[in-house]
Amino acid sequence: EGQIFCLFVQLRLYNIASSFLSFGRFTRQPRLPHCADMYRLQSLATLTLDTLNPQVKAVEYAVRGPIVIKAGEIERYLEEGGTKPFSEVIKANIGDAHAMGQQPITFLRQVVALCTFPELMxxxxxxxxxxxxxxxxxxxxxxxxxxSYSASPGVECIRKDIAAYIEQRDEGVPSDWENIYLTTGASDGIMTILRLLVSGKDSSRTGVMIPIPQYPLYSAAISEMDAVQVNYYLDEDNCWALDINELYRAYQAAKLHCQPRVICIINPGNPTGQVQSKKCIEEVLHFAYEENLFVMSDEVYQDNVYTPDCQFHSFKKVLYEMGPEYFNSVELASFHSTSKGYTGECGFRGGYMEVINMDPEVKAQMVKLLSVRLCPPLAGQAAMDVIVNPPQPDEHSYKQFRQEKSSVLGALADKAKLTEQILNAVPGIKCNPVQGAMYAFPRIFIPPKAVEEAKALGMQPDMFYCLRLLEETGICVVPGSGFGQKDGTYHFRMTILPSIEKLKVLLGKVRDFHIRFLKEYSALE
Amino acid sequence: EGQIFCLFVQLRLYNIASSFLSFGRFTRQPRLPHCADMYRLQSLATLTLDTLNPQVKAVEYAVRGPIVIKAGEIERYLEEGGTKPFSEVIKANIGDAHAMGQQPITFLRQVVALCTFPELMxxxxxxxxxxxxxxxxxxxxxxxxxxSYSASPGVECIRKDIAAYIEQRDEGVPSDWENIYLTTGASDGIMTILRLLVSGKDSSRTGVMIPIPQYPLYSAAISEMDAVQVNYYLDEDNCWALDINELYRAYQAAKLHCQPRVICIINPGNPTGQVQSKKCIEEVLHFAYEENLFVMSDEVYQDNVYTPDCQFHSFKKVLYEMGPEYFNSVELASFHSTSKGYTGECGFRGGYMEVINMDPEVKAQMVKLLSVRLCPPLAGQAAMDVIVNPPQPDEHSYKQFRQEKSSVLGALADKAKLTEQILNAVPGIKCNPVQGAMYAFPRIFIPPKAVEEAKALGMQPDMFYCLRLLEETGICVVPGSGFGQKDGTYHFRMTILPSIEKLKVLLGKVRDFHIRFLKEYSALE
Structure with a gap:
């Protein structure tokens, strides 16, 4: 208990401490009063927590939140020779495949290196x-x-390659390259579209429907833009499926205090890993059509589907199959990225969005907005091009490319299965199948005594749990409260990205920790 | 006249036309009414110009504005075999050195290629x-x-290299690597700092002091964030110097309707090309200190100084020399970029900011905000590292590096001089010396008859002028109204980036056009 309280105090004191430690050199010093300066003695800095943009203050982003800062501190402590009950911190907090040892796809790097240094031709x-x-x-x-800067929506031939890729992926559903916009990772595209949609005051303020649990980029963007977050809850008892009745409930409830104008879907799910059925997508699209909602479909995990009975269906393709009535009217933006899939090229900050049925005047406004930021990074655009235009069977690099790709995806499928199996064998942990994406989001039982103790510390119970897990095992995962969850339920998100050996160690440690934790707090009752 | 009217109508019709042309395939079609759908017939798309975020609507960004769209159309027209009084469009609208034929610095590209494809080691x-x-x-x-994603503030060793570079540049003034944040180009850093600073309602809303003329990123960001733009005018009669009395005037006037909390300086100036004297910087910093303003110092052109009597002084160094009273209290963010200088690597979207005297709690909030966007592109970070850590005299690559660097900067200095000389020889054009940066911002005399004609078309006179210049010569420059200018004065911004041969042709065409234009409209009087 003392240890946890220490952690808590540490977190609380983090900012204050840093003013004396890391930032010491440049910290405002007490000044000797002199004549012209007396009145300034009362004033603090221009920019303080009190004067800071309140929308910035409201932003939360758990994936790189306090627990990750703590993990970094422990890492440095170990490096400097400190001792802990473990020898290394395992960061299973963020979907960063290369950091976990995944090797880049050779062909992708060859193309980007050639673009960077054309002498290599x-x-x-x-x-x-x-x-x-x-x-x-x-x-x-x-x-x-x-x-060179590219045009703000991206390099023309890359936009054309992306459109061709989408047409092929969606078995002939037409894709217009002028609807394709390269982005700085998917996050950038998502922020751009949300920025267009946010308007109105008070009860006419834009409501943004998001799944709970969600990837916290959404809640962070909504806070930053001062929109209204409208939660619809995924059904944990049904493999995190999206229940259309829950959508209607959330929408009707929200209409009382805001104007819901957009629905966000993450498919495959982050952090929940479910892959949506075609029927479910149809229902969502019909709902959006009926209620006149803009649809944002986050499909960055489209290549990450592991279970044989699941298949990725793009929202656009399903919309097309619903007929021209739908296909020519529902406003839909879908997002993709170089960071996930089998490439895992997060550092390139590459991505694109396809936007259909957007009012042409709005489109012109969006291009204007994009042009202020000039353009997405060119290396990321080039990486995106390789993903949509990979080696073909008759090309020299095909064999190696196919081998590397299936090796990554095969290992992820194995790890998805393994993670689910090991976690479900632990008493007090229940994990839905990891059908897709890169995460497990197990539900954890936290004994009432532990809940009480966490609350006494002013902490979410799952934050308390994850902090102890980190301190005792070196494993860094993100508390479910950072993603949202039904009241009274607790979870954590862990990636399935570590190597299979490391993942086994990690899961074994989670199991042992959880059993210890249960025992400790049940004994107290 | 008919031709200009046509252009105008074309611009006006651009959005409308695009709905029938380029965007035709996905445009909402008239639908046959059927029962459940009747009420939707009245409604348009969810996202229209009426429902669009009004702050997005308010954004303007001339550097990629309507005249540049027009230039693109003419380019395509020429490519498709159309004829014009010229054979190519010369885009002198944007500071994009590589697009104008400047070659990359070999060493920088070698390092980035090695990072991209380590087999090259x-x-x-x-x-x-x-x-x-x-x-x-x-x-x-x-x-x-x-x-991999880096830490949100950037790769640690690169931050350390940047701090070392700044210490060296500023002759020993200390720089703490924890005050360095890598950014996605300088624009991203500028937006981040502004986002923190914007708060308050009505007369307590944050006022942002910016120079006029300014680089329109500033006005665009202010619009997007709904802050209050506070103009201070640079003194054209005094080589675009910043006049401290004008700062006080602007500040006092603004205090009546907003809360000025930040002052932005661009040094060397964009679009105005002046290099600020040490004395002037001292005055600005003293003013900021007195009035408790956050200082944002855009120093992306710090390596672009051409006239022997001018020298770049960083705001931070000058602040240091003013004594600890100032150095330990004035909140200062300065910005740098890979896009300018002698590298011109715009497409890498690399940059950094150094932030001193920021309240540690605010710093933690800023890091949180940065973490939502994950991290700046790694290739851009690597490029930034090379710029701050170039080959040293005892290293193999030094000779070639030095030769390439001085060749780029020498040519820019020649072109700065040449541009000023040729423009000043044209009757009705007056151009201040291009002391630094990459642009000339000449003042142009527009005869009253032409002003009248432009106004009749609902167009800024300098937009009218630049459109005719484009249509008649193929030269694309940006009207002064896109940057701001004193009422009744007219300018355009052109880059000095084309090769010396092309620049001579360009300037000759500008001269001939201007003389023709004066003649045409004086003859009308």
């Missing part, structure tokens, strides 16, 4: 299929250089 | 000094990969 160690892709990308760049 | 064609830098950067990356 003469090198015999680079394959021709990579070279022609790099040449083609560079021909689309100003001065044939990755160092 | 074995290649004898890459020098060791590039390899060790790449190895060092990769050691700072998760999984030693550019594909």
């Amino acid at each position: 003469d090198s015999p160690s680079f394959p021709e299929d990579a070279k022609w892709r790099a040449r083609r990308i560079l021909q689309g760049c100003g001065g044939h250089s990755l160092g | 074995d290649s004898p064609s890459f020098p060791e000094d590039a390899k060790w830098r790449a190895r060092r950067i990769l050691q700072g990356c998760g999984g030693h990969s550019l594909g």
Whole structure:
């Protein structure tokens, strides 16, 4: 208990302490009064917690929140020779595949390296299929250089490649390259579309429907833009499925105090890992059509589907199959990224969105908004191009590419299964199948005594649990409260990205910890 | 006249037309009424110009505005075999060096290519000094990969390199690496700091002091965040110097309707090209200190100083020299970028900001905000590292690096001089010396008859002028009204980036056009 209280105090004191430690050198010093300066003695800095933009203050983002800061501190402590009951911190908090040892796809890196340093075009160690892709990308760049700004929506030939990829993925459903916008990761696209949609005051303020649990980019963006968060709860008892009745309930309840104008869906789910059925998507789209909602479909995990009975259906394809009535009217933005899938290229900050049925005048406004930020990073655009335009069976690099891709996806499928199995064998933990994406989101039983203790510390019970897990095992996961969950239920999100060996160790430690934790707090009752 | 009217109508019709042309396929079609759907017939799309976020609507960004869209249309027209009085469009609207043919710095690209494709570490064609830098950067990356997210403020060793660079640049003034934040270009950093500072309602709403003329990122960000723009006018008769009395005037006037809390300075100036004297910087900092203003110092052109009697002084160094009273209290953020200087790597979207005297609690809030966006692109961070950690005299790559760097900067200095000289020889054009940055911002005389004609078309006179320049010569420059200017004065901004041969042609065409234009409209009087 003392230890946890210490942790809590540490967290609370983090800011205050940092003013004396890390930031000491530049911290405002007490000043000697002199004549012209007397009145300033009362004043603090211009920008303080009191004067800070209140919308910034309201933002929360658990994936890199206090528990992750704490993990970093422990890591540094270990590096400096400190001792803990473990030798390393395992960061299962964030979907960062390369940080967990996943190797890049060779072909993707070859193309981006060729674009970066075109002298390599003469090198015999680079394959021709990579070279022609790099040449083609560079021909689309100003001065044939990755160092030029692109048009704000992205390089034209890359937009065309993306449209072709979507048409193929969706078995012929038309995709217009002028509806494609490259983005700085998917987050950037999601923020852009939300920014357009937020308007109105008081009860006409834009309501944004989001799943609970959700990826906290959504809640953070909603806070930052001062929109109204409208929660619809996923059905944990039904593999986190989206229940259409719950959508109607949430919508009707929200209409009393805001104007719901957009519905966000994450498919496959983050943090929940479910893959939506076609029927469910149809229901959502029909609902959006009926209620005149803009649909934002976060499909960054479209290549991450693991269970044989599940299949990724794009919202756009389902919309098309519902007929022109729907396909020509529902406003839909879907998002993709270089960061997930089998490439895991988070650091490139690449991504795109496809936006259909957007009012042309609004589109012009959006392009204007994008143009202020100039353009997404060109290396990320190039990486995106490789993802949508990979080696074909008749090309030299195909074999290696296919082997690397299936090796990554195969390992993820194994780890998804393994994670579910081991967690479900632990008393007091229940984990839905990880059908897709990169996370398990198990429900954990926290004994009432532990809940009480956490509350006495002013902490969410699952935060208390995750902090103890971190302190005792070195495993860093994110409390369910950072994603949202039904009142009285507790979860954590962990990635399935560590290598299979490390994942087994990690899951074993979680099991042992959980059993200890249950025992400790049940003994108290 | 008919031609200009046509252009105008074209611009006005741009959005409407696009709904029938480029966006045609996905435009909402008239639908046959059926029962459950009747009420929807009256409704338009969810997101229309009426429901769009009004702050987005208010944004303007001339550098990629209507004249640039028009230039793109003419380019396509020429490509498709159309004829004009010229054979190519010369885009002197945007500071995009590589698009104008500037070659990348070899060493920078070598390091980034090595980071992207580490197999190249074995290649004898890459020098060791590039390899060790790449190895060092990769050691700072998760999984030693550019594909990992970095910490939100950037890779630690790169932050340290930047701090060391600043200390050296500022002749020993201390720089703490924990005050350094990598950004996605300088624009991203500027937006982040402004976002923190915007708060309050009505007369307590944050006022942001910006120079006029300004780089329109500032006015766009202010609109987007619904802050209050407070203009202070640079003194055109005095080489666009900042006049401290004008600062006080602007501040006092603004206090009546908002709360000025931040002052933005662009040094060297964009679009105005002046380099601020040390004395002027001292005055600004004293003013900020007195009035308790946060200082944002946009120093992305710090390496672009051309005239021997001018020197770049960083705001931070000047602040330090004013004594600890100032250095320990004035809140200052300064911004740098990979996009300008001698590298011109716009497409990498690299940059950093150094923030001093920020309240530690606010700093924690800023890091939280940055963490929602995950991290700046890693290739851009790597490029930034090379800029602050270039080859040293005892290293293999030094000679080539120095030669490439001085060749770019020497050519820019020549072009700055040439531009000023040729423009000043044209009757009715007056151009201040281009002391730094990458732009000339000449004042142009527009005859009253032309002003009248423009106004009749509902157009700014300098927009009218620039559109005719584009239509008649293929030269794309940005009207002064996009940057702000004193009422009744007219300007345009052109970059000095085209090759010297092309620049001579361009300036000759501007001269001939201007003389024709004066003649045409004087003849009318």
